[in-house]
Amino acid sequence: MDCCFMFGRRSQHAVEGDDGEHSVKVFSYNELRKATQDFSGANKIGEGGFGSVFRGMLKDGTLIAVKVLSATSRQGVREFLTELTAISDIKHENLVTLVGCCAEGSHRILVYNYLEKNSLSQTLLGSGYSSIQFNWRARVKIAVGVARGLAFLHEEIRPHIIHRDIKASNILLDKDLTPKISDFGLARLLPANATHVSTRVAGTLGYLAPEYAIRGQVTKKSDIYSYGVLLLEIVSGRCNTNTRLPCEDQFLLEKVSSTYLQAFIDNLNTKWCQLHTEATIP
Numbered sequence: 001m002d003c004c005f006m007f008g009r010r011s012q013h014a015v016e017g018d019d020g021e022h023s024v025k026v027f028s029y030n031e032l033r034k035a036t037q038d039f040s041g042a043n044k045i046g047e048g049g050f051g052s053v054f055r056g057m058l059k060d061g062t063l064i065a066v067k068v069l070s071a072t073s074r075q076g077v078r079e080f081l082t083e084l085t086a087i088s089d090i091k092h093e094n095l096v097t098l099v100g101c102c103a104e105g106s107h108r109i110l111v112y113n114y115l116e117k118n119s120l121s122q123t124l125l126g127s128g129y130s131s132i133q134f135n136w137r138a139r140v141k142i143a144v145g146v147a148r149g150l151a152f153l154h155e156e157i158r159p160h161i162i163h164r165d166i167k168a169s170n171i172l173l174d175k176d177l178t179p180k181i182s183d184f185g186l187a188r189l190l191p192a193n194a195t196h197v198s199t200r201v202a203g204t205l206g207y208l209a210p211e212y213a214i215r216g217q218v219t220k221k222s223d224i225y226s227y228g229v230l231l232l233e234i235v236s237g238r239c240n241t242n243t244r245l246p247c248e249d250q251f252l253l254e255k256v257s258s259t260y261l262q263a264f265i266d267n268l269n270t271k272w273c274q275l276h277t278e279a280t281i282p
């Protein structure tokens with residue numbers, strides 16, 4: 001059985017809130033256990049700093065991605081649901097939709113729409129086989145879509161949301177290769193001393209703006225910096241860090257900020273011109 005966790009006094013599960021409009025769907029643990037076939041290894045689709053992610057199917061056939069959080073058990077149910085209610089209200093074509101959550105006992109689980117084409121880090125930048133053809137049109141669509149999603153978080157949501165962890169694995173693709181930003185608004189779900197990231201600030205090495213990495217100063221600009229790194233990855237089709245390459249080639253940023261920059265920009269200009277020509281052919 002599932003239910004809706006409502007703000008306001010209308011619901012049986014009511015808590016004090018700003019208004020009665022917001023709701024987040026609450027799944028029982030059993031329901032998610034069934035949907036993922038007992039969180040079976042076969043259904044595991046990924047593992048991030050927040051915990052493991054499983055593919056699942058609800059009784060009505062809806063495909064879901066179930067993210068089992070590992071470090072939030074100390075957060076109370078009410079606090080957890082309050083944080084999530086704010087996120088679940090956010091809808092945009094370029095943002096992953098939060099379908100609901102589970103907060104039973106010590107379980108803290110997030111349920112998202114399942115994105116069948118996986119993340120950019122696996123498909124565009126991954127070393128394994130991917131059947132997706134990332135032509136320039138697709139890359140531009142992805143780059144522009146991510147920018148739209150980010151601008152929505154930065155400019156339209158009240159209060160604004162700074163993502164803090166824009167990177168290829170947080171860009172998921174639907175069947176039409178429409179990009180969807182995931183994991184926005186999650187920073188506050190983790191206790192301060194249990195941040196999942198590879199640095200003490202919430203973010204991922206390689207994508208961190210210098211002022212954020214050094215002083216922990218978070219602004220919209222740090223997201224834009226990360227977006228810039230992502231853009232380089234989208235254009236070049238390679239990961240920003242690849243330690244298997246010779247030393248001088250390992251860091252994409254170093255390459256583009258050195259003598260390669262001009263050639264890189266020239267190449268980019270040529271591709272854009274090609275794309276523009278393609279786009280204007282009737």
Ligand SMILES: Nc1ncnc2c1ncn2[C@@H]1O[C@H](COP(=O)(O)OP(=O)(O)OP(=O)(O)O)[C@@H](O)[C@H]1O
Nearest residue numbers: 045046047048049050053065112113114115119169
């Ligand atoms: N809604 C979803 N639909 C399809 N696959 C998903 C979905 N959410 C996550 N995944 C898959 O699970 C993987 C792990 O996601 P998760 O967000 O837990 O970790 P991450 O993004 O790799 O790292 P981090 O925890 O630092 O954000 C993703 O790379 C993606 O392959």
Ligand SMILES: [Mg+2]
Nearest residue numbers: 048169170183
């Ligand atoms: Mg993620």
